[in-house]
Amino acid sequence: MDGFSRRNILKAGGALGAVGALSIASPAHAWTWSPTGSVAGTGAGLDPRWVWDEEADPLVASLLDRGDVTQVNTLLRTWTKNGQPLPAGLPADLRDFMERARQLPSWADQGKLDLAVEFNKKRGLYLGVLYGLASGMMSTVIPKEARAVYYSQGGADMKDRISKTAKLGYDIGSNNAYCPDGEMIVTAVKTRLVHAAVRHLLPQSPYWSQVADEEIPISQRDMMVTWHSLPTTVMQKLVAWKVPIPSNESAAFLHSWQVGAHMLGIKDEYIPASWAEANSQAAQVLTPILAPTPEGIKLADILLNLGSSVDAGILSKPILGAFTRFMLGDQIANWLKIGREPIWDPLLKVAWGPFIAVREGLLPFPLAPEAYWLFDEFLRKAALLFLSEARPISIEIPDSNRPS
Numbered sequence: 217m218d219g220f221s222r223r224n225i226l227k228a229g230g231a232l233g234a235v236g237a238l239s240i241a242s243p244a245h246a247w248t249w250s251p252t253g254s255v256a257g258t259g260a261g262l263d264p265r266w267v268w269d270e271e272a273d274p275l276v277a278s279l280l281d282r283g284d285v286t287q288v289n290t291l292l293r294t295w296t297k298n299g300q301p302l303p304a305g306l307p308a309d310l311r312d313f314m315e316r317a318r319q320l321p322s323w324a325d326q327g328k329l330d331l332a333v334e335f336n337k338k339r340g341l342y343l344g345v346l347y348g349l350a351s352g353m354m355s356t357v358i359p360k361e362a363r364a365v366y367y368s369q370g371g372a373d374m375k376d377r378i379s380k381t382a383k384l385g386y387d388i389g390s391n392n393a394y395c396p397d398g399e400m401i402v403t404a405v406k407t408r409l410v411h412a413a414v415r416h417l418l419p420q421s422p423y424w425s426q427v428a429d430e431e432i433p434i435s436q437r438d439m440m441v442t443w444h445s446l447p448t449t450v451m452q453k454l455v456a457w458k459v460p461i462p463s464n465e466s467a468a469f470l471h472s473w474q475v476g477a478h479m480l481g482i483k484d485e486y487i488p489a490s491w492a493e494a495n496s497q498a499a500q501v502l503t504p505i506l507a508p509t510p511e512g513i514k515l516a517d518i519l520l521n522l523g524s525s526v527d528a529g530i531l532s533k534p535i536l537g538a539f540t541r542f543m544l545g546d547q548i549a550n551w552l553k554i555g556r557e558p559i560w561d562p563l564l565k566v567a568w569g570p571f572i573a574v575r576e577g578l579l580p581f582p583l584a585p586e587a588y589w590l591f592d593e594f595l596r597k598a599a600l601l602f603l604s605e606a607r608p609i610s611i612e613i614p615d616s617n618r619p620s
């Protein structure tokens with residue numbers, strides 16, 4: 217590692233290749249995952265590709281048709297804490313739905329949720345980076361998601377959109393996520409309403425309809441695909457990096473995301489009961505469908521530019537790109553037109569493993585790679601960037617699509 221100085225490494229970042237256009241998603245795969253592996257333990261076993269949200273969808277469609285959304289958004293802006301009563305003045309059908317939707321499932325285990333908070337505190341640095349660069353970048357090669365995000369109202373302002381999504385990653389990991397003074401229930405219920413609105417609105421977009429390979433977006437299967445890009449991918453990376461995680465903490469982290477899935481309107485029969493079940497479902501629904509789209513490439517570019525405005529050095533686009541290549545592999549990086557980095561790419565390959573080992577106390581400090589301080593600074597800055605982007609944001613129901 218001799219000869220690597222911070223300045224050289226930052227200078228050697230290089231430029232990203234031009235953003236191009238690629239398309240063609242993989243064909244859909246048959247659904248064979250059994251509900252016996254779910255938190256419900258039983259179920260009809262229907263392919264979730266053809267299941268949406270039968271409670272929220274007609275309700276929000278009706279709010280949109282009645283012209284109630286602006287007023288509802290104004291009222292819901294004041295609803296921020298899980299334990300807070302719903303604001304007065306909401307339409308009665310919406311209020312009834314939200315009172316039901318805000319209840320935690322009977323299988324929620326407060327002990328596990330508390331432990332998940334501990335885990336999030338201990339592992340916050342890794343989690344911030346992984347949500348941002350592993351999950352966030354992966355979402356851009358999930359074709360249905362990339363198209364939905366791009367052509368929905370929020371697609372017109374991607375930075376704001378990314379910030380809002382980051383809010384969920386922040387809320388699920390913050391203190392008291394699901395307790396009365398936390399915010400995760402509020403965020404999840406609002407997001408459930410947003411998704412229902414998108415299911416009603418996107419089919420009316422001429423732009424989305426032209427490129428989409430479906431008539432109604434955000435099926436339960438899509439929800440699970442995105443869910444796997446979050447906790448399943450994050451845990452797979454932590455395991456691959458050999459970060460020591462006690463099994464009860466690992467189970468607690470899973471549990472907080474199982475409850476999150478339920479609160480987002482995913483049916484219990486599709487939510488995996490264990491990491492083994494999650495990995496097997498992800499291998500079936502997530503890995504085979506990853507593919508580039510023009511919309512995803514544009515989204516990825518915006519995500520990679522997010523750091524430059526905050527810290528042009530350590531979070532520059534080439535460095536974020538190299539981390540993306542390191543985390544998601546060459547194929548995805550190439551799909552996203554992420555340039556090769558002659559210094560960063562090999563450095564990450566050689567030094568990241570020892571860096572984690574030193575950080576975790578598994579290697580004595582004298583063997584610390586020289587890149588240690590740089591990686592550590594990167595972790596801190598990136599975690600701050602991806603998680604702090606989230607804080608003061610209010611999630612609102614869209615009432616239109618991206619205008620062009």
Ligand code: HEM
Nearest residue numbers: 360361364365368369370380381384407438439442443614
């Ligand atoms: C909105 C999270 C699945 C497409 C949101 C928001 C959050 C979120 C927090 C609110 C932020 C905003 O308003 O921009 C999640 C999570 C998912 C999931 C945690 C799964 C576990 C999906 C899937 C799709 C999708 C599968 C599409 C296939 C969208 C769109 C919006 C949205 C289009 C609205 C953007 C707008 O306001 O126009 N999601 N999402 N989401 N999500 Fe998801």
